[in-house]
Amino acid sequence: MAGIFNKLTGATDMTKTAADTSNLKKKILYEQERIQEVMLEIGKQYYNNPKADLSNLCNDIDDRKRRIANMKNELHSIKGLRVCSNCGTKFDDKYTFEFCGKCGAKLPNED
Ligand SMILES: [Zn+2]
Numbered sequence: 642m643a644g645i646f647n648k649l650t651g652a653t654d655m656t657k658t659a660a661d662t663s664n665l666k667k668k669i670l671y672e673q674e675r676i677q678e679v680m681l682e683i684g685k686q687y688y689n690n691p692k693a694d695l696s697n698l699c700n701d702i703d704d705r706k707r708r709i710a711n712m713k714n715e716l717h718s719i720k721g722l723r724v725c726s727n728c729g730t731k732f733d734d735k736y737t738f739e740f741c742g743k744c745g746a747k748l749p750n751e752d
């Protein structure tokens with residue numbers, strides 16, 4: 642079994658792409674967390690003053706959503722690479738198993 646996985650993960654020139662991928666995913670996660678925080682802030686401000694001008698905060702969320710969409714496009718343009726979020730092993734798009742061949746963790750979905 643291990644032999645099959647080694648063959649599938651043998652490519653070495655993927656390192657940079659994989660770093661880009663995990664970097665993008667981290668940035669997307671960060672933006673998503675910030676959106677949650679801004680959402681909370683909007684709720685708080687609205688509670689304190691329903692007439693408060695919340696457009697700046699709403700625009701902030703829109704900006705972040707745009708950024709996330711751009712980064713997701715970028716992710717998709719990095720050709721069919723899947724990285725195990727647990728151990729960092731990279732798999733190319735021919736690897737169709739749902740679980741990491743190295744540590745057995747569930748692999749992330751395409752998006
Ligand atoms: Zn793994």
